[in-house]
Amino acid sequence: MGVTSALAALTLLLAAPQPGAAGIGDAYYPDYGNGGYDVDHYDIRLHYQPATDELAGTTTLRATTTQALSSFDLDFVLQVSAVQVDGRPARFTRQGDHELVVTPARPLPRHHTMTVRVTYADVPSTALGEGFTVWNRTPDGALAAGEPEIAWWWFPSNDHPKDKATFDVAVTVPDGVEAISNGTMPRPPAPASPGWTTWTWHESSPMTTYAAQLAIGQYDIEQTRAPNGRPVIYAYSRLLTPELAAAARQSVSRTAEIVQWESTLFGPYPFDAEGGVVPPPGVWFGALENQTRPTYAAKEFQRGPDTAVVAHENAHQWFGDAVSLSRWQDIWLNEAFATYTEWLWSEHEGSISAQQNFDELYNGIPADDPMWLLPIGDPGVPPITYEVYLRGAMTMHQLRRTVGDAAFFAILRTWYAEHRGGNATTPQFIALAERVSGKQLRAFFQAWLFTPAKPSVPPTAAGG
Template identity: 65%
Template sequence: MRRLLVALTAIVVTLAGTGVPAQAAPAPGGPGVGDSYFPDYGNSGYDVSHYDIRLRYTPATDTLTGTTTILATATQDLSRFNLDFVLDVSSVLVNNRPATFARQGDHELVVTPARPVRDGGAMTVVVRYSGVPSTKVAAGFTAWIRTPDGAMAIGEPEIAWWWYPSNDHPTDKATFDVSVSVPDGVEAISNGTMPRPPVRETLGYTRWSWRSLKPQATYLTFITIGQYDVTTDTTANGQPVYNAYSQLMTQELREAAQSSVERTAEITDWETTIFGPWPFEARGGVVAPPNTLCCALENQTRPNYATAFFTRGSNTSVVVHENAHQWFGDSVSVADWRHIWLNEGFASYAEWLWSEENGEGTAQEIFDYLYATYPADARVWTTAPADPGVAQLFGDAVYDRGAMTLHQLRLAVGDDDFFEILRTWAADHRYGNATTEEFTALAEKISGKDLDALFQAWLYTPSKPVVAVAATLAAKKAPKSWAQISRTHALLHQR
């Protein structure tokens, strides 16, 4: 035996001398992806491909119970990993074996598998949980919204924590199955298509199922639960359209909302002529109960709207804005939250183009009005859209100055190149993530022009750029569309 041990030792020494690296021990995944603004959001060490979220929700008590199954691949030799989540966890399985788990900070669940997962190895993670989401506070607030007849899981950049465990950053997209059991007579709306009609369960509950087949960011995944009237239709190319309207709206609000949201298929068909093919498998919208949702959010395939957008009548501007996000924000998502103008500036400029299309004011007239009416010390000028900071993540610079940047680009390169830039951007980064630097490089590549000075002035400099057109300085007459656009943006900024 002693001779065998000596021989084995000699072999090990020989291998060490050859420079063959020893295999590193598995290491923990990180508790964040290192985002510029939210460094502890998301997690490193694995990549998610699919979430299967199965829930039961009782509106009367705001009690949520659930099981989420996560299919993922390890991107390193993984000894443990984190999930972003705040509800009470009863068990975790990793590859069919019980795992240990513990809380870390206000939204991290640290999971230690029974066996390490090797780099490239498959992970099936099953998390069972329950809780009252409206009582859970993380990052200083509660994103879960209770309504008189149910609840809404809608928010940006955080919402997943309150209803399913996830790798919560736009850089880790996945496909989704969402199945929610609610009391009979209550609707549960989510993203994508309905693979089956609602199914009546025992004990007075009905199960609603939704499926998203294209890569989807975690914050764009939603559920809206309550008493809703659901309308269904198909687009000209056969895609399903699901719209839902809270039954708690007055007749006047319902008519204004429906006059807007029922035009979703028409509006998105028009947007395809500008931005390229519709990127997803379904369309639609949801209008929340009065005095519950502050604003609107571009949830993938199905934006949610506050009733406040329709208190003064119909509002197609917000429908244009939220559906433009389906290309800019949903299909092409930010690689880091500091690039948020790539979402909001593009969606805002879509409103200008809709105004132009409908003869209610050209994009130039809207630009002129904004440029003339914002004072030099306004935040829109003192904030750089390409790096607005957390406090101004949804500020005027991101929306209005972002749109103004695109208009200046359009003037500099001409319509042909400008719209080619938009379509190419949407196509090249379809279902992925992108940065401001990639957009500016694409604009220069397609136009063949040096645009450094333009982007430096409009995206990076915290002061009012100089515009040479003298007429702009005197333009103070608002285009016809401006009342609707400004009302839309005033509400969107509340996010």
């Protein structure tokens, strides 16, 4: 076959409709996300009964095909009653534990804007059985917040950080119950039918699926404005003890102040809203950087006010939310930046300096500790470990010492400016750090990210 004939055959093959891949191509989570399309927008409309944990509704995805599709997958675990593609009924079936395989009535050409509407109803806390669900049933409702997965339990999606989209979320709940999600509240809660109220939220910036949140229950909602007029919305569970409620408010209510300070370091705040959610005690594991409105477990405030966690989760608005992972292997890019911001905040507040934080860890952790044996640039599954946080922050501090303050903060601001709204990888960060600093840094990053050993540092960098 000649070159021209081979090219023609290849063109026909690429144009022929094929099933979309069941995964987006992440080596750590091969079946997370899906191939063949890119989501532009999610329109999620739900009806939730806290007393029984019954969730029903529809999600409409607007997406663009990246290949000609005979079928495609969505990540979802709830029971589906109907699927439509471009207004026509589509066939659907299950594959594996979270794949919903959709076959449209007609094959879809490449670069086609498709509209997919999924109708469903289920009890999320029972989906996939005991021990796997990350849908958190609470005494007064539910909390959907988790990483690396949570979307499966409340909306069908292309569930991987590589595919970001804008969101509209409308949740109908019994009167007297609050429903909180991401972004702004375009309109006040409104009656839906006798005894029911609809809460509406809009996130106008691209968002990863795991950063989408839903908190339903008895919440005190406090609305204010940042100094620049940006809406700030807080939600505190009414089930918090007086002590926990006071400590949470003293911490989370400083969000606007912390965001303004972080903006001086990293660049303009990425989004059109700020805030935070504190759910009931005992229902969640920690804190998460839900876009525009981080979630803070009540236990974060058991010892009193803690603004470090607020600084951490809001740093993620830049590093993790605005600039997101292309692959889960690079989770250090999220956690190192955010944890190091805690150190910078401590220094800003007149407490322990970043250098003191580094010295305490470096001098106090022996060379055979797991901290040094895990290469955080490729940590394996699960990728979210304490080594990624702490060794990651130490890496950031040593980078700062290696290139100097001016270059270090220029690297952070440039990283955000060049990748805002998109995704990026570790090799891109290394290349940018070298470009901005004018230094060769491959050996530095090899030692701190990829070598299972305690890196050596100059004596003055280790308290010597």
